[in-house]
Amino acid sequence: MLAAPIPANEAERLAALHSLRILDTSREEAYDRLIAYAARTCEVPIALVSLVDANRQWFKSRIGIDACETARDISFCGHTILQSDVFIIEDASRDERFFDNPLVTGAPHIRFYAGAPIVNEDGLALGTVCIIDSQPRSLTPLQIDALRHVADHVGLLMEMHRARQHIADYHAALEAYREKAEEERQLVGYLMTRMMSPQQLDASAIDYWMRPTESLGGDLIAASRSPHGKYYVLVADSTGHGLPAAVNLLPISRIFYHMVEKNLPLSLIVEEMNRSIREQSPVGRFVAALLLCFDAFNRSVEVWNGAIPVAVYLDLDGRPLRRFPPANLPLGLDDGEQPPRTELFQWQQEGQFFACTDGLLEAPFDGHVTGEEALDALLASVPPAGRLQGVRGRMEAVFLETPPHDDVSAMLVDVRKL
Structure with missing residues (x-):
């Protein structure tokens, strides 16, 4: 032998x-x-x-x-x-x-x-x-x-087992600071910054705006490019506000970056995020989320929408060309019996993909909640080069008099820059 x-x-x-x-x-x-x-x-x-x-x-x-x-x-x-x-x-x-x-x-x-x-x-x-x-x-x-x-x-x-172990380590670290509120707040603030990966969000293709109601918010916007060149975007809105909502986002952030790096399909990323929220988050906690996978070579985007209210492809004049309504339950509420429903869209003309959490739709504007109709008009009234920042400027002026009751987040991807 x-x-x-x-x-x-x-x-x-x-x-x-x-x-x-x-x-x-x-x-x-x-x-x-x-x-x-x-x-x-x-x-x-x-x-x-x-x-x-x-x-x-x-x-x-x-x-x-x-x-x-x-x-x-x-x-x-x-x-x-x-x-x-x-x-x-x-x-x-x-x-x-x-x-x-x-x-x-x-x-x-x-x-x-x-x-x-x-x-x-x-x-x-x-x-x-x-x-x-x-x-x-x-x-x-x-x-x-x-x-x-x-x-x-x-x-x-x-590799997924390794990712779950890392997520468990994050939760263990947070639990160790449970009795030290200020230290815990600082830790989660640091983790939120890590989750956002600003170095990837600073890419010229994406513009974003986040306005939490507290020092820590329950919204997350993340972006990452896979080794194959596809551009993935995550918009997430966790239940609640402040620290509890922010903690609920930790598992899905880790999963997002890890699985994009592995070139995994959108459906697998959604399934793993949903499983993680169901297993690791407290009962009653869930996350509305939108996942996008842009393929600039094929001029297409794959969309999974789990309860994010506004996801729309605009032409350069700001007119909606295609809406992507919520077609799935939020992460954490889906029992996993049915496969995630994604939609593939190929654009014929250059444009911009816009999405926002319900905090923007419910914010006051001209004496009423903003709503989709008012938001459409607002988007069309701003030139494409500064579209999101133009919307932000007008809404921030309103917030000086009437602050929003929920975290406000929005993002815009210009497909010309992918």
Whole structure:
């Protein structure tokens, strides 16, 4: 038997694995479903998600085997993490590396093995998705490709696990300051600044205005460009005001930036945000939100609207060309039974995308609440170059006499500058 050599980057690899805080955690349905698919597609009785620790391989998910771990020095997966692609042994009893391996000579009597490395964003192989049979066999090209895809999806689940751990750390930090109101306020103010990522909001394509009713608001505007060049925008309005509303936005901010960096679809971002709010926020807390994904190359924008009242594409004269009414429940209220409903719009002429929270619609204007009709007229009355700031100037003049009762936020994306 030949044990697998230790990778040259072993210390870095183990540090990355341990930073996930996933070893020795409970089984999860999402992983079980993926390896069940791998076993079914490849027609084998055993499938595993195996994470290779310093002296053992530990199974996050397993089908067809009772053991939850084995020694690393007899593992097949120790060899797989050294590979750049799927590692296949068609008959281990005839392979000089494995013929006298205890896992071959004894239970589970491995003959066939195939493993795809699980690689993180830094290119470190943390473990494998592997399939096993007690009979010699081979895989078709389609089965090999399916095994690769399952390993990729497991890697994504592990990255989401990391993100949830970071979010939990944020909540733990906030809880530690619960009895120190002023320190807590300062901390959340700092986190709000981090959530906004002003360096990305300062891009020339987006203009925004936020006016909280207290020192901390429950509104959030965030923007980030993916590695593929798409431009994502988030507008969020949390229930309540001040500190409680601001804290409710922490989970979705982290998820937004992390998942945009991964080039993930809008629907997946929405699902993860909704799940996080439902699991981590107090009962009765929810977040109205709008997510946009601009693709300048294809002159299109994908829109998910969960209870944001105004989302509209304007021509350069400020006339509405397409409205995007709320088509989904707010984050935290959706039970997740139905997939998120998004809308794809391709613009034929250059224009601007405008959105605002209900604080602007309900603000006083000319003796009445602003409303969509008055807002349309206000937008059309201001030149495109300074449209949002023109609206802000007029509304701030009104607020000098009658302050708004809710946080006011608005943003405008000029598609010519994407």
